[in-house]
Amino acid sequence: MLAQQRQAAILDRVRATGGVRVSELAAEYGVSDMTIRRDLEALADRGLLAKVHGGATTVSPGSAHEPGFAAKSVRQRDEKAAIAARAAALVSPGDAIALSAGTTTAVLAQRLVDVPSLTVVTNSIPVADVFYRAGRPDQTVVLTGGTRTPSDALVGPVAVAAIGTLHLDMLFLGVHGMSERAGYTTPNLMEADVNRALVEAAERLVVLADSTKWGTVGISSIVPLERANVMITDDGLDTTARSLLSETVPELVVVNPQ
Amino acid sequence: MLAQQRQAAILDRVRATGGVRVSELAAEYGVSDMTIRRDLEALADRGLLAKVHGGATTVSPGSAHEPGFAAKSVRQRDEKAAIAARAAALVSPGDAIALSAGTTTAVLAQRLVDVPSLTVVTNSIPVADVFYRAGRPDQTVVLTGGTRTPSDALVGPVAVAAIGTLHLDMLFLGVHGMSERAGYTTPNLMEADVNRALVEAAERLVVLADSTKWGTVGISSIVPLERANVMITDDGLDTTARSLLSETVPELVVVNPQ
DNA sequence: ACTAATTCGAACACACTTGAACAGTACCGT
DNA sequence: ACGGTACTGTTCAAGTGTGTTCGAATTAGT
Secondary structure (H helix, E strand, O other): OOHHHHHHHHHHHHHHHOEEEHHHHHHHHOOOHHHHHHHHHHHHHOOOOEEEOOEEEOOOOHHHOOOOHHHHHHHOHHHHHHHHHHHHOOOOOOOEEEEOOOHHHHHHHHHHOOOOOOEEEEOEHHHHHHHHHHOOOOOEEEEOOEEEOOOOEEEOHHHHHHHHOOOEEEEEEEOOEEEOOOEEEEOOHHHHHHHHHHHHHEEEEEEEOOHHHEOOOOOEEOOOHHHOOEEEEEOOOOHHHHHHHHHHOOEEEEEOOO | OOHHHHHHHHHHHHHHHOEEEHHHHHHHHOOOHHHHHHHHHHHHHOOOOEEEOOEEEOOOOOOOOHHHHHHHOOOOHHHHHHHHHHHHOOOOOOOEEEEOOOHHHHHHHHHHOOOOOOEEEEOEHHHHHHHHHHOOOOOEEEEOOEEEOOOOEEEOHHHHHHHHOOOEEEEEEEOOEEEOOOEEEEOOHHHHHHHHHHHHHEEEEEEEOOHHHEOOOOOEEOOOHHHOOEEEEEOOOOHHHHHHHHHHOOEEEEEOOO
16 A cells, blocks of 8 residues: 555545544554654644644544544544444445434444445535545435535535435434433534434434433434434443433443443 | 557556556566656656655545645646636625536636635535635535535535525536537536536526637537526637637637736 | 667666654553 | 553664666657
8 A cells, every 4th residue: 555545544534533543543554653653744744634642633623612522532432433333233235324424423434335235315524525435336425415514514404405305214313412301412503403304304313422422412402312213322321321311212222342 | 568558557547446556567567667657757747647655646536635636627727727717806795606516616716715705506525625625704605415426526416406495696617518519518417417407596607618628518418508698718719619609608708828 | 771769678876665663751540 | 749551753774666867679750
């Protein structure tokens, strides 16, 4: 693999998942840590990503209303990976699915590029990129339209209208917060609208939320907890939350990261 | 094997796999490293691929990294720049405009990032990127939805439906070909559909076409020549074409690229 | 058939990339 | 505050890749 290609691939990953780890990249591409560090440095010099201790993150796009987002996404990396792996198992060849915007769904996207004949609808440009770069002619990727948020999601009436004409088997919804009272929430009002439209368009709702999301409440509610058919989270959830969720959500899946 | 054939084969491979290695090509075609390097250099000079240490990659591996896009539109660069400059003069602050996909419209986009309070609708991801990178909060950029073509345009029923709900002051349409009989044409059927929807949604149609487009006919017609309100082209047009266009199009603008 | 032009390969000096080793630094739990 | 662990950048050596220059071989033109 050419150094250039490796760097491009790293950049893809950072953009899609929000953060990468030096050790993980070194293992994946079969090169030394130092080589990865030098790649990251080259990319950072061009302003394409930000080097941090242990890896790199996006150059901080959504940090305006969400400080510490990038760093956090690195920390919850294992949880997201485990959740995504479990979610991918729900998808069968030929399915028509939707993926909301978010780092967890971006990780999931990477696990779905090998599913044959998949149709994917998403309002996330990075998620669409993941499939587009895979270049599989049997897969169809539909971007909803709309205006772009700082986190590369497409929102607004155009997006909602586009989704209204579609019908999907399953929606994988990444959320920013969940609580008993507010249900699933996000900090962006327009994004909540789009997510609600996605929920309406899909037969089944699968919510992806690592355990740190519990108790977080964004400004805008998407749907109440019980609307989910499946929820996938990790074992960092405290006992009360877990029992409450297992009573509320028809199918609660708790994965064990690592 | 002829040098020409070898170069064509190399280009195919780069396009298919995203990247090639000098050593690998030398072994495969049974020629020396130097010959391969000279091949790559020749192809790179024509803007068909990008030489990198150890081999070569596609000229723009994926989404809009600025250098890739610039290199891609190297053909008729001066003409496109002059046309774009003239087109930009038609836009006023506060306008709601549409930009089709294409290299010329991408150049135009770069000249429009400083126009205050602009609303831009486009089905081109690179064009949207240009505005997004500028990050002006007073501008609104709306991406139509749809599936992605290899040239990063969004097409299909979702795109057409999204456009149907919008009304724009002006459409800047970049075309792949134009002729008396076929009108404005593009090689992609789905893209023609989207372009037609954009034409319907806009009050005025401004066609951007450098002189080399005359006589080129793509598979799919968008609209007839006379549908344009303004056409901007360069002075490379022959006399018969120029007189024909000036009779057909209400306003024909011929720019002089330097 | 002769000459000119082009293409190719070999050799060279130089530049780049990589991995290992090391000393220093940041993070984390106690 | 402390120490252990993991991560960092620097330096160096080895391996690759690079362009230039030259001569040989092939091709094209007259």
